[in-house]
Amino acid sequence: MTGSTITIGANDGGSFSAYVARPAGAAPAPAIVVIQEIFGVNQVMRDICDWLAGEGYIAVCPDLFWRIEPGIDITDKSKAEWDKAFSLFSAFDRAHGIADIETTRAVAATLPGCTGKVGAVGYCLGGHMAYRTAAQTVIDASVGYYGVGINDALDVAGGISKPLMLHVAEKDAFVPPEAQAKVAAALGANPLVTLHNYAGQDHAFAREGGEHYDAAAAKLANSRTLDxxxxxxx
Incomplete structure (x- = not known):
């Protein structure tokens, strides 16, 4: 499946690109905003968009690092790339990121063939932003995979008004047990929130080709996401 790139105007000026993958056929489809990891809109993110398109969704992955450096497309295969990714993570402004996600959501809802329903799914940094998206935008449903730092952003949890699912890696090196416990205590009783814990799994267990990829855990998480x-x- 071949995707395309669109340009989206930011709400405070400037513009950013987004990768778009569409399902086959002409039937109306919901859209899903795919929220990137710290490696930019890379092949992993494009493959996720293509997978979602194959499942019948219009998938849109915006370049959230455009304010720092547009067009980031790196991997997790070298120290230099990891160093670059962590520098981008540190420089990333989450308030601007949420604004750009909400702008992307609004654009996705009006794309030709979209039903108007829009969800979001994010990974790593994107998992954190998927949580914020549920709390700070009008997204219809949101899913976060191994979000980092959610425990430090629980002050916005009261804004969750639509369903949110979080996939939590029990052995996540970036989210220690006390952070996971804090999130569970704050969100576990919310009827809109579903928490799934993956025993023995480390960060990025669903990233195909990654060091901690686990096919069985990824398949389970992805099936839950699709459902x-x-x-x-x-």
């Missing part, structure tokens, strides 16, 4: 979107974006 979640099927329910809430119908």
């Amino acid at each position: 979640f979107f099927k329910t809430h974006l119908a």
Whole structure:
């Protein structure tokens, strides 16, 4: 499947690119905003968009690092790339990121063939931003994979008004047990929030080709994600 690139105007001026993958056929489809990891809109993110398009969704992955450096497309295969990724993570402004995600959501809702329903799914940094998206935008449903730093952003949890699912890696090196416990205590009783814990799994267990990729855990998480979107974006 071949995707395309669109340009989206930011709400405070400037513009950023987004990768778009569309399902086959002409039937109306919901959209999903795919929120990047710290490696930019790379092949992993484009493959996720293509996978979602194959499942019947219009998938849109915006370049959230454009304010720092547009067009980041790196991997997790070298120290230099990891150093670059962590520098981008440190420089990233989450308030600007949420604004750009909400702008992307609004654009996605009006793309030709979209039903108007829009979900979000994010990974790593994107998992954190998927949580914020549920709390700080009008997204219809949101899913976060191994989000980093959610425990430090629980002050916005009261804004969650639509369904949120979080996939939590029990052995996540970037999210220690006390951070996971804090998130569970704050969100576990919220009927809009579903928490799934993956025993023995480390960060990025669903990143194909990654050091901690686990096919069985990834398959389970992805099936739960698809069921979640099927329910809430119908």
